[in-house]
Amino acid sequence: MKWSIIKYRNYFAIALCLIAICHTGTATAFTPALQDTTVITIHDTLYLPSPETESIAVSPVKPSRYDRRVHRYRRHWEALIPTHTKLQFAGNMGLLSIGTGWDYGRRNQWETDLLFGFLPKYDSDKAKLTFTIKQNYIPWSLQIRQSDFSFEPLSCGLYLNTVFGDEFWVHEPDRYPQGYYGFSSKVRFHIFAGQRLTYNIPSRFRVTARAITLFYELSTSDLYVVSAFTNRYLKPKDYLSLSFGIKLQLL
Amino acid sequence: MKQTLLGGICVACLLLSGCEMIDYHPYDVRIDGETDINAHHIEQIERDCLGKDTIRFVTMGDSQRWYDETVDFVNHLNQRDDIDFVIHGGDLSDFGVTDEFLWQRDILNGLKVPYVALIGNHDCLGTGEETFRAVFGDPNFSFIAGRIKFVCLNTNAIEYDYSRPIPDFKFMADEAQSRREEFDRTVCCMHIRPLIDEFNNNVAEVFEYVITQFPGLQFCTAAHEHQVFQLDIFDDGVIYYMSDCMKNRNYNVFTITPNGYQHEVVYY
Numbered sequence: 001m002k003w004s005i006i007k008y009r010n011y012f013a014i015a016l017c018l019i020a021i022c023h024t025g026t027a028t029a030f031t032p033a034l035q036d037t038t039v040i041t042i043h044d045t046l047y048l049p050s051p052e053t054e055s056i057a058v059s060p061v062k063p064s065r066y067d068r069r070v071h072r073y074r075r076h077w078e079a080l081i082p083t084h085t086k087l088q089f090a091g092n093m094g095l096l097s098i099g100t101g102w103d104y105g106r107r108n109q110w111e112t113d114l115l116f117g118f119l120p121k122y123d124s125d126k127a128k129l130t131f132t133i134k135q136n137y138i139p140w141s142l143q144i145r146q147s148d149f150s151f152e153p154l155s156c157g158l159y160l161n162t163v164f165g166d167e168f169w170v171h172e173p174d175r176y177p178q179g180y181y182g183f184s185s186k187v188r189f190h191i192f193a194g195q196r197l198t199y200n201i202p203s204r205f206r207v208t209a210r211a212i213t214l215f216y217e218l219s220t221s222d223l224y225v226v227s228a229f230t231n232r233y234l235k236p237k238d239y240l241s242l243s244f245g246i247k248l249q250l251l
Numbered sequence: 252m253k254q255t256l257l258g259g260i261c262v263a264c265l266l267l268s269g270c271e272m273i274d275y276h277p278y279d280v281r282i283d284g285e286t287d288i289n290a291h292h293i294e295q296i297e298r299d300c301l302g303k304d305t306i307r308f309v310t311m312g313d314s315q316r317w318y319d320e321t322v323d324f325v326n327h328l329n330q331r332d333d334i335d336f337v338i339h340g341g342d343l344s345d346f347g348v349t350d351e352f353l354w355q356r357d358i359l360n361g362l363k364v365p366y367v368a369l370i371g372n373h374d375c376l377g378t379g380e381e382t383f384r385a386v387f388g389d390p391n392f393s394f395i396a397g398r399i400k401f402v403c404l405n406t407n408a409i410e411y412d413y414s415r416p417i418p419d420f421k422f423m424a425d426e427a428q429s430r431r432e433e434f435d436r437t438v439c440c441m442h443i444r445p446l447i448d449e450f451n452n453n454v455a456e457v458f459e460y461v462i463t464q465f466p467g468l469q470f471c472t473a474a475h476e477h478q479v480f481q482l483d484i485f486d487d488g489v490i491y492y493m494s495d496c497m498k499n500r501n502y503n504v505f506t507i508t509p510n511g512y513q514h515e516v517v518y519y
Contacts, residue, residue, distance in 0.1 A: 090273045117276075123385035124280035124378045163278065168377055175412050177448065183346065185377040188277060223277060223346050226316075233318035238354065242272040 083251040086113055091219055091243030092190060093117045093132045093161045101134075103249075111136035111157075119163070126165075134159035138196070152196035155215060161188045183223070192219035196247075211249035218242055277348040278378040282385050288356060289388040292365035296336045299365075300396035307333055308396070310503045312340025312442065312474025313496035314355060315373055320497040325361045327519040334364050334504070335396060338403070340474030340494050341371025341442030347379025352386050367394070369403050371442040371475065372449055375410035391422045393429075399507055400434040402426045402465065406441040406473075408451035417451060423461050436467035436507070444473035444491050446484055459485045469512055472503070479503065479516055 063071070082100035089096055094117020101113035117130035136157040143150045168186035172179070194217030201211060220228075224239040275281060285291070300306060309328065314321040328334060339359065344351035352374075359366055370390040374383050383390065390405035408417040418441075439462045445455040462468060470490045477496040484491055492514060495501050501518040 090275055092274045092276055095275045119276050119279055122279055122281040123286075124278075124381040128276070128278075130276065161276075163276065168278070173412075175409055181373075181376065185278070185347065218272075221277065223348055224350075227318075227345075227351070230316065231318040233322055233358070234354070237271050238350070240272055241274040 081251065084111075084247050084249045086115065086245060086247045088115065088117075088243055088245035090241065091192070091217060091245075092188065092221055092241050093159070093243075094119045094128075094130045097130070097132060099132070107141070109138050111138065113159075117161075128163055128165055130161055130163045132159050132161045141198070148200045148202060150198045150200065152198065152213075152215075154193065155196050155217070156193040157191070159190045159192070159219075161190060161221075162186055188221045188223065190219045190221045192217040192243075194218060198249075209248040209250055213247040213249065214245075215247065216242065216244050274350075277346075277350070280349050280378050280382050280385065282349070282353065282382070284353065285356065285360065286385050287388050288360075288386060289367045289392055292336070292367055293392070293394040295365040296367075296394055296396050300335055303335075303397040305506065305508045306335055306397045306399055307504065307506045308335050309337045310340055310440070310472045310474075310492065310494045310505065311337065311497065312369070312371065312494045313342045313477055314339070315342045315345035315351070315371075315496075317497040318354060318358060320500060321355065321358050322361075323500070324497060324502065324519065325358055328502075329361070329363045332363070336364050337362060337366035338401070338440055338472065339366055339368040340440065340472060341369040341407075342373045342474065342496075343368060343371065343383075344374050344376075344379055347374060347376030347382070349378065349382050352379075352382045356386055367392070367401075367403065369440060369442050369474075370405050370407065372407040372410055375407055380410075391419055393426050395430060395434050397507075398433065398435045399469070400426070400430070400437045400465070401440060402437060402462075403440045406443045406445075406450055408443075409449040413451070418454070418458055420454075420457070420461055424464075427465050431466070434466065436469055437465035438469050438505075438507075439465065439471045441471065441473050443475045444471070444482075444484065444493065447476070449475070456485070459487065459489065463487070463489060469507065470505075470514075472505075481514070 080102075083103050085098070085100050087096065087098050091097070093115065097115040097117035099113050099115030101111055103111045113132070113134040113136070115132040115134060117132060119128040119130060121127040134157065136155055138152050138155045140154065141150050141152050163186060168184075170184045170186045172181055194215055196213050196215040198211050198213040201209060219241050220239050221241075224241075228234045228239040311324065314324075328337070337359075343355040359368070368383075368387045370380065370383050370387075374380065380390070391403065393400060393402045395401070402423065404418050404423070406418050411417050443449045445458055446452060451458075462471065468489060470492060472492050472494065474494045474496075476493050477499070479493060479495040479499075479501060481490055481492045483489065492503055492505075494503050501516055504515050504517055506513045
C-alpha cells in the first residue's frame with residue numbers, strides 16, 4: 001500500500017486507488033458462497049488501469065523548453081529530500097546518534113542514512129563526535145493481519161563510523177615507520193542484522209510522520225572480528241553489540 | 252502466576268545480558284569494574300613482601316590479542332606458589348580499544364598473586380593511554396618489595412612526538428631519592444629498551460646514566476620485541492632482560508636474594 005502512494009504522488013491516482021479499494025471490498029463482501037472457503041488475496045501493490053484521458057485537464061498553453069527544464073531540475077533536486085529521520089542508541093557509533101536518510105528501490109527495500117553521534121567523555125579527556133554512513137537492506141515487509149502494523153523480519157547492512165579527534169588517524173602519522181600498525185584508529189567498518197516493527201499511522205492521525213519504525217540490531221566491527229577470530233576466550237557478548245533505534249518516515 | 256514470573260525472569264535475563272552488549276564506541280573509555288589496579292596491587296605487594304630478604308617475581312608482556320594464551324599463563328602460574336608478584340611489561344591491547352584493556356584486566360585478575368602493568372606502545376593508540384590511566388594508573392610508577400625498589404617507566408617515545416618528556420627524567424631523578432631509607436637496590440622496568448627505533452635514542456646514553464644513579468641497580472626488564480633474550484646494551488654491566496610475547500608461551504622468573512639474583516625462562 002504505502003509504496004503505491006509514494007510512487008504515484010498524483011492525487012488523482014490516490015483517489016482512484018481508494019475507489020478501487022472500495023470496489024474490491026464490496027465485491028468480496030457480496031460474493032455469494034459458491035464454495036465453502038473464500039480466499040481473500042491481499043496485494044501489497046495495486047495495479048490500476050491507466051486513467052481515462054478526458055478527465056485530465058490539459059493546459060491550452062504548451063510548456064516551453066524552459067518550463068520543462070525547470071520541471072526536470074526541480075524533480076532531480078527533490079530526489080535529494082531525505083525521506084526519514086532516525087535516532088539510534090548505542091551500536092558503537094556513539095551513545096546516541098541522530099540523522100537522516102533516503103529510502104529507495106522498487107519496494108523501498110534500500111535505505112541509506114547519515115548519522116551524527118555523541119559520545120560522552122566517561123573516563124577519557126573529552127567528549128567526542130562521530131559520523132556514520134549506513135547502508136540498510138530490508139528484503140521483506142509483512143503486514144500483521146489487517147492492522148496498521150507491519151513487521152520486517154530482517155534488516156541488515158553495513159556502516160562506516162568515523163570519530164573526530166586528533167588522537168585518531170586514518171593514515172599513520174609521520175612519527176611511525178610506514179605500515180607500523182597497519183590499521184586505522186579513526187574509521188571502523190561494522191556489519192549488522194536486526195528486525196523492525198513499523199506502525200503505519202492512519203492519515204487522519206498524521207502530524208509529522210507517515211510511519212514510525214522501532215528497530216534493534218546486533219552488530220560487530222572489524223577490530224572485534226579479528227580479536228574474536230583467534231580467541232576462544234571472547235564470547236558473542238564480547239564482540240557483538242546491541243543497539244536500538246526509531247525511524248520516522250516523513251515522506 | 253508461575254508463567255508470568257518465569258516470563259519476567261526471562262525478560263530480566265535478556266535485559267541483563269543485553270546490557271553487557273551495549274557498546275557506545277570502541278574508544279569510549281567507559282569502564283566497568285575495577286580501576287586503579289596498580290595502586291591496589293602495589294599496596295598488596297608492599298605489605299606481603301615487607302621484611303622478606305628474597306623476592307621472586309615474574310616478568311612477561313605483549314599479551315595483546317593473545318587472550319587464550321594469557322588465560323593459559325594465568326592458569327599455569329596459579330599452580331605455582333613461589334611467586335610474589337607479576338610485572339606485565341606492556342602492550343595489553345593491540346588497538347588501544349577500551350574493551351581490550353578490560354578483557355586483559357579480567358584475565359590477569361585471575362592471578363593468585365598481585366600484578367602491575369606497564370604501558371606499551373600499542374596501549375597508547377587512540378584513547379588507549381586514557382584507558383590505561385583509568386584502569387591501571389599512572390604510566391610512570393614505582394613500588395618497593397622487600398628492600399628493592401621497582402621503577403616502572405613509560406618509554407614509548409614514538410607515541411608522543413616529543414610533545415611530552417618520555418622517558419621522564421624528572422620522575423626518574425625523584426625516584427632515586429624518594430623513600431630512600433626503605434630500599435637498598437633497584438630494578439628498572441620498561442616496555443621499550445634503549446637503542447631500538449621506538450625509544451627516544453637521542454637521550455639513550457643519558458637514560459643509561461640516570462638509571463645507573465639508582466641505588467644498587469640490579470638489572471633492567473623490557474618487553475616489546477616478542478622474543479626472549481638478554482643484552483648488555485651499553486657494555487656497562489647493566490643487563491636488560493627482554494620478555495617474550497604471550498603467543499610464544501614463556502615468561503621470565505627473577506629471584507633476588509641478599510647476595511644477588513637468578514634469572515630463568517619458564518615455558519608453559
